[in-house]
Amino acid sequence: MTIASTICLFAACSLGGWLWETLFAILRTGRWERRGFLFGPVCPIYGVGVVSIVLALQAAGSLGCELTGWWQVFLVSFAGSMALEYATSWAMERAFHAYWWDYSNVPLNIRGRTCVPAGLLFGGGGLLAVYVLMPAMAQVSASVPEVALEACSYLVVLLMSVDATLTVTVLTDFEERVASADRSFNDRAEAVTERVATTVSNAPGRIRGEVAQTAADASARIVGGGERLERIAADAFVGSMDAVHRSVVGRIRGFRSPERPEVGERLSSILSALKSRR
Known part of the structure; x- marks a missing residue:
């Protein structure tokens, strides 16, 4: 296969993977879901695979x-798909503190990044690719002028x-x-706390206890309503997002941010608010 035909095969499988993911989501949930990492209708991991x-x-x-035996092709596809899924999940989580799929509830999974059942399914997909897609692509390459394939590959x-640039x-x-909003919220909270502390310390001795108790009661009410305030802030943030942001972010399954857990929690609350609007 030429480089141009390989790129076209990559594009066709990326589109086919997106269609499969979308159809599977509809059958599983009964509603339309945008799948994949990129903004367009493609899942590049299928093309790469x-x-x-x-x-x-x-x-x-x-x-x-x-490796001409079907079982050899199956094993290569099975092992390769599991390695590719795990590596891709790890790299994307490191880059964006997010994950787009999670196999934690599937038997024989590896840290939720990949699992044996999915590997078996992709092993079957490898057989389809080798014995159906590759011969079809070879026929297309033989019947279509090379210049057309090259033009298609450049367009892809x-x-x-x-x-990819838009999505990243x-x-x-x-x-x-989100990190900026979290810092702003924390700064305002610290400023309020300092003002309360200053007010209490400067109050006359005979009413200092009453002022402190009033401040403590107010703090308790704020803490008790923290979840509600978080939901209100998340809804407001989602309302400020444009359609492109909503489309790209809405495909994420969840967030993990070990370095900044408070930002991870804020990201998760915003994602929940976004999904609830669908």
């Missing part, structure tokens, strides 16, 4: 180790690059805005 299988089989053949690279920019801006 299929292209990796093709390259692995070609590399094995060049080394004199022909352009669209994917623009989409949106996610980075979203987390920075």
